[in-house]
Amino acid sequence: MNINFEYKDVAASKRLEALAIEKLDKLENKYDFIVAADVYFKNENTKGADDGKTVEIRLNVPGATLFSSDHSTSFEASIAKAVNEVGVQAQKKKDKMQAHH
Numbered sequence: 001m002n003i004n005f006e007y008k009d010v011a012a013s014k015r016l017e018a019l020a021i022e023k024l025d026k027l028e029n030k031y032d033f034i035v036a037a038d039v040y041f042k043n044e045n046t047k048g049a050d051d052g053k054t055v056e057i058r059l060n061v062p063g064a065t066l067f068s069s070d071h072s073t074s075f076e077a078s079i080a081k082a083v084n085e086v087g088v089q090a091q092k093k094k095d096k097m098q099a100h101h
Contacts, residue, residue, distance in 0.1 A: 001024065001025075001028045001034050001035065001036055001037060002035075002036040002037075003020070003021060003024060003036070003037045003038075003039060004036070004037070004038045004039070005017050005020070005039050005040075005041070006038065006039070006040045006041070007040075007041045007042075008040065008041070008042040008043070009042065009043040009044075010041045010042065010043045010075075013041075013075075016041060016075050016076075016079070017039075019076060019079055020039050020055075020057075020079050020083075023079060023080070023083040024037050024039075024057075024083065027059075027083065027086070027087050027090060030087075030090070031061075031090045031091075031093075031094055033061050033062055033093075033094070033097070034059055034060070034061055034090065035060040035061060035062070036059075036060040037057060037058065037059050037060070038056075038057070038058040038060075039055065039056070039057055039079075040054075040055065040056040040057075040058075041053075041054070041055060041075060042054040042055075042056070044071070052071070052073075053071065053072055053073060053074055053075045053077075053078050054069065054070070054071045054078060055069070055070055055075060055078035055079050055081075055082045056068070056069040056082065057069075057082045057083060057086050059086050059089075059090065061090070061093055064093060066086050066089040066090060066093065067086070067089075068081075068082045068083075068085035068086040068089065069082060070082040070085065
């Protein structure tokens with residue numbers, strides 16, 4: 001799986017990329033139909049100090065794009081929640097694909 005990283009108002013971080021890769025690799029092992037992933041790290045100026053770290057994940061799968069986004073106090077928490085959410089969508093896609101066979 002090809003993984004692209006993009007940053008908006010955030011310094012590029014090998015540590016965050018490694019964490020995202022680790023979690024996305026687990027998804028890819030479970031769902032072999034994942035073609036590629038785009039991971040966006042954004043630092044947003046929000047009124048509350050508790051949700052400025054945004055992670056968006058876009059998974060390219062045959063016939064669809066799965067997307068999730070999470071805002072948390074840390075990028076680590078956002079990565080975990082966004083990967084979880086996109087994993088739920090991947091499971092639904094897999095179930096649908098199996099229903100058609």
